[in-house]
Each structure stands twice: as structure tokens, then as C-alpha cells.
Amino acid sequence: MKFKYTLEILTGIAILAFCAVFLYTSSTMSGAEFSGSDNVGSGLISKLSGTPLENFHPLIPQWEPPSSEIESSLFAFQAAVGGILVGGVFGYWIGQKKKA
């Protein structure tokens, strides 16, 4: 009989390894702020162009979440939309399979 859960175990190991790398990096790397790479990239743009970051302005006016808490909840909302889609369809497929 073949072992059925190879991929599940591999996924578990990959996630654990990812977490371990984070713990190691955060405890050994000095100055690791774990800010978004988008922000780090913007810093490099500022350096390359010789323009201070505060001198970059939106070409098209943009609404910004008033706080990081609201931003987090909007990101969570985005993930929830995806979760509902995935969960809904998998549930539908499981129901169809049971019915068949």
C-alpha cells in the first residue's frame, strides 16, 4: 500500500522550516525591521533618483487607510474573500461527490 500523505508532510516541513528561518533571521540579523519589500524598494528609488521620499507624490490622488489597524483589517477582508471562495467551492465539490 502506498503512503498517502507525502505532500501533506512535505508541506508541514516546508512551513516549519520557513518559520525556523524567520526565527533565526530575526534573532541574528541586526537591523532587520521586516518592513515591506515595497517600502525598501521605494527607498532605493529615492536613492537612485536623488529625490527625497517625501517629494514623491501620487500622480492620481489616492485614499489611504487612516491607520495600520484599518489596513490590516482590509487585508484580512481580502483574504476572507479568497477563503470564502475556496471553502465554498471545495464544500460544493465534496457535496457533489457524496451525492454521486
Added chain:
Amino acid sequence: MHIMEGFLPWQWCLVWWIIALPCLLLGIYQLKRVLAADRDALPLLGVTGGFIFILSSLKLPSVTGSCSHPTGTGLSTISFGPWITAVVCAIVLLFQSLFLAHGGLSVLGANIVSMGVVGPLAGYAFYRLLRDTSVNIYITVFLVTAMADLFTYITTSLELALAYPAESGGVVSSFLLFLGIFAVTQVPLAIVEGIVLALVFKYIITLKPDILIRLKIFSKEKINAARNEI
């Protein structure tokens, strides 16, 4: 991978919009055709699109000491190809531009080209290369997903390097600097994303193998072999 609003000169915004728009139109046309031919494709689109929504909202820490997010475009690329994937990505990126101030309307074209067009195109090239070979389906899904993710960030680096060439070394030097920020950060994330989405594909094969065969995503023989493999 988001280029922030105001960080790309308007000329470059225009160039990337001109490239993105025909890809989106082709994607909408293909989407209509696929759904008209087989309504059962809609739930599969929901699952593959759902993972783009979920994974692109997760900011994860990486070895470079900064955070980045996976793209989740691999499953959609395999199931529906790069053009339909571009349409789903455009919806996600528009949401993030309007409500999260991640990206922006002027740079939306550039962000669509990196996450919705070039990344999925690179993944699709791997899929077409491996689809009819004896390579295991899950290894194919892993490679497609990881490459779609990685090439998204390589493209962002190129888009920024073209707009901001370094004083010494020009575009190439600037490209390498941006790669150091975006692509290196992305390598561990792309590997984990590839493994996770390979597992998700296993569940799709278990629950709905017929839709994968009907849409000619993989051959019947390969799907049946994958069901017995792991």
C-alpha cells in the same frame, strides 16, 4: 511587488498600461469563451482565483529581513492560462490600489504586467514544457507556481530599473540592486508557495478530476497516475 503610486514617471506608467490592456482584453475574451463552453469551469476559477486573493494578502517575513507576499497565480496559470490569470490579478490589484494604498491607479498597468502577465507567462512556459512529459504533476505545479511568483518580482525589478537607471552601470546595475531587494526576498516564499499549491492541486485532483480532464489541463492518464501517486 507593488510599485507604489507616484513612484513611476508617467511615461513609464503609460508604457505598462499599453502593454497590460491588450492582455486584459484577451483574458476577458478567453474567460467568456471558457465559461460559455463549460459552466463547470466556474467553480475551478473560484478556487484558483481565491488563492490569488488569499496569498497576495499575506505579508510574510523573509531571509533579507524584510517582508513580501506570494502571488498565488500558479493554479490559475495552469488551469486557465496567463491571460485569464491577468484578469483575476487586475481585480486583486485594483482592490489593493483603491482600499489599501498598495500600488495605485497610475502604476496599476505596471503591477498587472509583473504579477498578472510576465509571472504567469513564465509559469505557463514551464507548464507547457512539462505537461506532456513523464514529470510528476505535483512537481510541475510546484515549478509553475514558484516560477510565476519569482518572475513577478524579477519583472518588478526590471520595470523599476528601466525607470531609474543607476548613474554608474545604468539599467543593468540598477536591475541587480532591485533584484537584491525583491527577488532574493522572494526565493523562500516562492518555494513554500509552490509546495502549498501542489498540495491544493492534489485536493482538486481528488475531488474534481473530470474538470481537469475536460479542460485538457492534464491528460486522463496523468491525472489517474497522480491520484495513485501521493
